[in-house]
Amino acid sequence: MTITAHRPACTRGPLISAEGLNGVGKTYLTNRALEGLGPKPLMLGAFSQRATRHPGLGDALLRALREASVGDPFLRGGTPMTEALILMAIKRHDLDTVLPELASGRPVIEGRSVDTTAVCQALQLHPGDLDAARQSAVALLGLAATYRPLPDLTILVTDDPSKALERAQRRDRCAFTTEQATFMAEACTLFEQLATTDPVRYRVVDRRHVNEYEAAQQIRAWIEGAGDDLGCLSEPWQGPGAACMCCGTEPGMNGRYSPNS
Numbered sequence: 001m002t003i004t005a006h007r008p009a010c011t012r013g014p015l016i017s018a019e020g021l022n023g024v025g026k027t028y029l030t031n032r033a034l035e036g037l038g039p040k041p042l043m044l045g046a047f048s049q050r051a052t053r054h055p056g057l058g059d060a061l062l063r064a065l066r067e068a069s070v071g072d073p074f075l076r077g078g079t080p081m082t083e084a085l086i087l088m089a090i091k092r093h094d095l096d097t098v099l100p101e102l103a104s105g106r107p108v109i110e111g112r113s114v115d116t117t118a119v120c121q122a123l124q125l126h127p128g129d130l131d132a133a134r135q136s137a138v139a140l141l142g143l144a145a146t147y148r149p150l151p152d153l154t155i156l157v158t159d160d161p162s163k164a165l166e167r168a169q170r171r172d173r174c175a176f177t178t179e180q181a182t183f184m185a186e187a188c189t190l191f192e193q194l195a196t197t198d199p200v201r202y203r204v205v206d207r208r209h210v211n212e213y214e215a216a217q218q219i220r221a222w223i224e225g226a227g228d229d230l231g232c233l234s235e236p237w238q239g240p241g242a243a244c245m246c247c248g249t250e251p252g253m254n255g256r257y258s259p260n261s
């Protein structure tokens with residue numbers, strides 16, 4: 001007998017992240033992409049835009065990282081694994097705060113998510129060894145995926161790292177050190193390598209090959225398509241029997257097909 005799987009799509013909104021180097025244009029291009037789009041997705045602001053005095057656990061953790069990294073733009077305080085776990089906790093906190101919006105069907109866009117954590121922390125764990133960093137970045141993503149579901153869609157904006165550096169410096173009226181510029185160039189390589197490991201989740205827009213209009217159009221189309229046929233979102237640490245964090249459906253409920261039942 002053949003059992004036909006029938007899985008009604010979950011009513012939740014898609015969880016989308018924008019990733020890439022400082023100054024690469026994640027915010028600029030996403031805002032362009034969203035112009036005239038309705039209903040508007042909820043934008044989860046970039047770390048640097050978060051107020052230092054804002055109450056709440058997520059911002060308190062970020063404040064602790066900022067203080068420990070004494071002004072380093074990549075929040076490097078010298079203990080990369082501890083920092084990785086705190087960054088993952090912040091990203092978990094971000095997810096907790098947007099769950100009601102996701103559950104209501106609204107798309108949510110994270111300005112940076114756990115891919116940045118994987119890339120930046122892996123580079124710190126293996127200075128000067130990009131191969132080892134790539135392996136650790138993949139492993140760190142696996143660890144992050146036990147804290148919280150990964151985004152449904154990750155848009156990597158990439159470019160010549162020197163162009164991103166130039167924009168970040170102009171915007172922030174600062175000068176990155178040579179070491180920081182090298183860190184950014186390595187992060188660029190690692191982001192691009194990480195994106196090849198999961199072609200279903202990642203979409204890459206390379207500003208070396210498309211103009212800003214085309215880039216915004218691509219991003220808009222990806223965001224519009226991200227809500228199609230979404231599965232339920234379950235707590236990774238609860239295992240295959242967990243109910244959906246958004247619609248509450250348990251595997252096997254309402255005639256849903258569960259591969260694990």
Ligand SMILES: Nc1ncnc2c1ncn2[C@@H]1O[C@H](COP(=O)(O)OP(=O)(O)OP(=O)(O)O)[C@@H](O)[C@H]1O
Nearest residue numbers: 021022023024025026027028029046167168171212
């Ligand atoms: N195509 C463009 N034309 C003009 N200005 C641009 C363009 N792309 C980006 N910028 C400007 O470059 C700067 C960096 O872009 P943006 O803030 O979007 O980068 P980001 O990837 O969000 O960076 P970060 O992660 O550091 O916050 C901004 O001042 C932005 O307005």
Ligand SMILES: Cc1cn([C@H]2C[C@H](O)[C@@H](COP(=O)(O)O)O2)c(=O)[nH]c1=O
Nearest residue numbers: 046047048073074075087112116117120
């Ligand atoms: C999430 C996250 C961020 N960072 C670094 C990367 C940037 O230099 C700053 C803030 O960036 P934003 O674009 O303003 O969000 O934080 C990091 O090193 N690790 C992370 O996980």
